[in-house]
Amino acid sequence: MTETDILKSISENLSQRKSTAALNNYEVLCNNIKYVNNLLNWGVNSLRVLQSQLETTFKDDCLVSADFKDNTKPLFYFRNIVPRIVLNDISILEKFVSYTEPDNRHGITIDDVGKLQKSFIDYNNLVTSARQFIDSLVADAYQLTLLEPKSTNYQVLVSLNSFNKYATKSIRQGLFNTEIENSLIEFETLNFNQWANSHITKCAHKSFGEKVDFLFTNLNLSAEADFKEEIKNLFKFSSEFTHIGYVSTFFTSSNASEVIFTDDISPYLPSTENFSELKYKILETATKFYSIIYLPTLLYSFRKSFELNIYQIFEASLTNLQEKIIADLKTRNNQYYFFIRQGLIASDNVVDLTCMCGTTNHWQPPHDLAKIYCKNCGSKFNLLEIEGDPGYIMTSSGPVKVIGSSVPDFNDLSPNKKMELMKTWEELMKKNK
Numbered sequence: 001m002t003e004t005d006i007l008k009s010i011s012e013n014l015s016q017r018k019s020t021a022a023l024n025n026y027e028v029l030c031n032n033i034k035y036v037n038n039l040l041n042w043g044v045n046s047l048r049v050l051q052s053q054l055e056t057t058f059k060d061d062c063l064v065s066a067d068f069k070d071n072t073k074p075l076f077y078f079r080n081i082v083p084r085i086v087l088n089d090i091s092i093l094e095k096f097v098s099y100t101e102p103d104n105r106h107g108i109t110i111d112d113v114g115k116l117q118k119s120f121i122d123y124n125n126l127v128t129s130a131r132q133f134i135d136s137l138v139a140d141a142y143q144l145t146l147l148e149p150k151s152t153n154y155q156v157l158v159s160l161n162s163f164n165k166y167a168t169k170s171i172r173q174g175l176f177n178t179e180i181e182n183s184l185i186e187f188e189t190l191n192f193n194q195w196a197n198s199h200i201t202k203c204a205h206k207s208f209g210e211k212v213d214f215l216f217t218n219l220n221l222s223a224e225a226d227f228k229e230e231i232k233n234l235f236k237f238s239s240e241f242t243h244i245g246y247v248s249t250f251f252t253s254s255n256a257s258e259v260i261f262t263d264d265i266s267p268y269l270p271s272t273e274n275f276s277e278l279k280y281k282i283l284e285t286a287t288k289f290y291s292i293i294y295l296p297t298l299l300y301s302f303r304k305s306f307e308l309n310i311y312q313i314f315e316a317s318l319t320n321l322q323e324k325i326i327a328d329l330k331t332r333n334n335q336y337y338f339f340i341r342q343g344l345i346a347s348d349n350v351v352d353l354t355c356m357c358g359t360t361n362h363w364q365p366p367h368d369l370a371k372i373y374c375k376n377c378g379s380k381f382n383l384l385e386i387e388g389d390p391g392y393i394m395t396s397s398g399p400v401k402v403i404g405s406s407v408p409d410f411n412d413l414s415p416n417k418k419m420e421l422m423k424t425w426e427e428l429m430k431k432n433k
Contacts, residue, residue, distance in 0.1 A: 027263050028378040029276040032332055033102040033283060035377070039328050040100075040287045044093045046321050049315070055083040063310045074140065074149040081152065092136045095292070098395060099129040100283045103276060108266040114266050118275035120252040124241055127248075130282045131238035134231065134289065135208065141209045141297040145218055147304060150202035157187040157201060185337075186363050208235050227288065234285050235400050284329070291325040331357045334379040339393045340406030342385040351403060355379055392421065394428050
């Protein structure tokens with residue numbers, strides 16, 4: 001293609017936006033957003049409790065490791081710095097949680113469905129909060145992993161240098177004391193090329209991508225290569241919105257009229273669904289990052305900081321927190337298989353399909369195959385028809401009642417019948433080994 005061909009494609013595609021289309025189930029998206037947002041919010045509240053314990057623990061000489069006891073050693077000063085970093089991260093997390101709440105559809109009608117329309121401001125606030133989340137937590141996780149004086153000096157002095165350029169006198173008065181003023185003066189004697197490697201500062205990994213690579217290597221997450229790229233892609237995508245790029249502005253600044261969709265809850269617009277689709281994807285990635293990278297980084301830092309018995313207390317709390325978030329995330333958007341008696345589909349019977357998330361979905365006649373999914377978590381259902389009145393099917397997870405069979409549910413069986421069925425299952429499993 002020539003430069004004119006490229007310019008022509010830009011002229012034709014980035015001057016008038018096409019109509020939006022809703023390609024996902026909006027109700028499912030809202031349910032998933034609410035679930036994961038609540039999960040992350042619970043994780044942040046748990047971190048706040050831990051941060052308070054962390055601050056108290058660092059004040060006790062008997063609880064910190066040897067290098068943190070002696071005020072002649074640099075690590076001593078991280079006793080104040082580490083709790084502050086975690087507190088700063090909590091503020092960033094709380095902002096992100098507030099921007100990733102589900103849409104409020106209460107009372108929405110055809111007349112006021114325009115309240116749900118999403119525009120440049122909505123997208124910019126959401127994605128900018130995502131950029132702040134991922135950028136700040138990666139930078140802080142990097143510092144917490146290193147706990148290296150020159151590296152922390154670099155991170156803070158670069159920030160102070162920028163802040164100082166435009167700060168008002170009253171702000172400066174409340175923030176800067178003589179020692180920090182002198183530190184900044186010392187830093188400003190360096191030229192830009194010296195910032196990353198001087199007698200007071202060091203930065204071995206400057207870019208976002210380099211820091212992410214370092215964290216994944218340090219945490220032995222080689223099996224998570226796809227997720228590493230997902231984090232980098234979120235950073236690039238959110239940078240486009242944060243820096244007000246051409247494409248993000250074009251995409252979110254349309255004044256075109258929209259068709260109105262509706263579901264069992266209320267009317268909504270394609271832009272509403274598009275926005276929620278992006279919100280859920282960002283929220284899921286951020287929550288995975290929090291559990292897979294950020295929390296293990298804290299644990300890595302605490303291993304250096306505390307005596308073994310104290311570290312083990314924090315380890316138990318952080319491990320439980322991480323495992324719950326990871327396990328709960330896995331309940332979203334799965335595929336489940338149900339055994340169903342042949343002839344039940346297309347009958348007049350309502351078929352109850354109970355999802356692993358605990359929601360029972362009542363599949364109404366005429367049994368549209370496009371509607372066999374869980375509205376609560378978005379999981380898809382696959383049906384396997386069995387002839388006759390088969391009763392129970394023996395699976396690797398145990399006996400499962402074939403839906404529509406005349407036998408009772410497994411949980412409704414007497415203890416003796418349960419034991420008898422489980423014994424049959426165990427014998428079959430032994431034969432199949």
